[in-house]
Amino acid sequence: MIPVGEVIGTWIAVGLTLMMFSFIYKDNPAFKFGEHLYLGISVGYYVNIQYWSTIYPLVFQQMQQNHNYWVLIPTLLGIFILLRIIPSLSWLSRMSFALYIGGFAGYSLPLIVHSLLLPQLSQTLQPYGGGVGPVINQIIILLAVFSTLIYFFFSLEHRKTVGVISRVGIVFIMVSFGASFGYTVMARISLLIGRFQFIIDSFRGQ
Template sequence: MSVGTIIGLWLAAGLTIIIFSFIYKDNPLYKFGEHLFLGVSLGYGWCIYYYNDIFPNAIKPLQEISQDSKNALVLIPIILGLFIILRVVPSLAWLSRFSFALYIGGFAGLAVPNVISGVFLPQLTSTINPLGPDWPSIIKQVVLLVGVFCTVVFFFFSWEHRGAVGKIGRVGILYIMVAFGASFGYTVMARVSLLIGRIQFMLHDWIGSMTGGGG
């Protein structure tokens, strides 16, 4: 194992312990770890955005403008981008409206047909499938259909939720509660998984590197 890897392992293990120390109580070491994380994340993010986005899409085409005059077209999105930054200058903030209008209009034009044909209609079709072919499938489809109907009624606020509408809405709430329960159960599992991953690192990679069993 290289010296760099060993230093990296100790650094990562030390920072893990520092961050976990918050579980006991807030302390200066935790604050240090938190600020270090924010600083490193910001620096990393900036480098990634610069080298993957700003440099190849804006700066490089401008540098090569003499080789290919079409590269001058890149000035249009650059200027529109600068208009957005001008929101911080109150007297020039209105210029950002042009950029947002273009962005929102363009994206809405792309999104509406794609989302309707690619998500909304297929989801609707799968909700109202013909019943069958066997009893378990029929039960599943009926439960699904009842759930969709009752939940939609619950979110229909033009009628007061009394009488039949209120009762259907109550069934809708039950379905929503089951969905929240499933979602919360999955969330607990996810958070435990992250803890497992960190302790796996501490046991197998860090302590394992000291005992010769690291990997």
């Protein structure tokens, strides 16, 4: 026996799915209703997530259970951010942003170098080996990385040799964009098939 809540919920879900699909024909009131409903629901959802997973355990529980009142400092800084809506007090939010952005700049500096920049470089400059195929691939990778970097290097005019290397760079960039585009299209198509499957299964009572 299927619970009533699930049956009603499935019908609502199917109705909302069809409402959203109606945009394929053209922008219409049904879609607009669904769009605004989605906006309100998602905003309400994220407020709850923020409160129950961050503010409640890190602020209220810390004060009530652990008597840790240090959390009042970030809470105050958080309230400073909210003061941006009052023009005469909006400058207070600079303290919060300064702590967040300044601290994060320092926090991420060594991480970028050690965890991102150096591993990417070492992957590019690996010793050649493993047969003809892998060696060709490694040469292509080295050429592509170098030429892509040159393409985005604007301190030199892209003429003569630099211009040629930059043209090679754009070739690799376009292939990469094409591959990413194809990948994204297939992911979206897969979601679309999933939605159609949901509608068909709901009508068949599965």
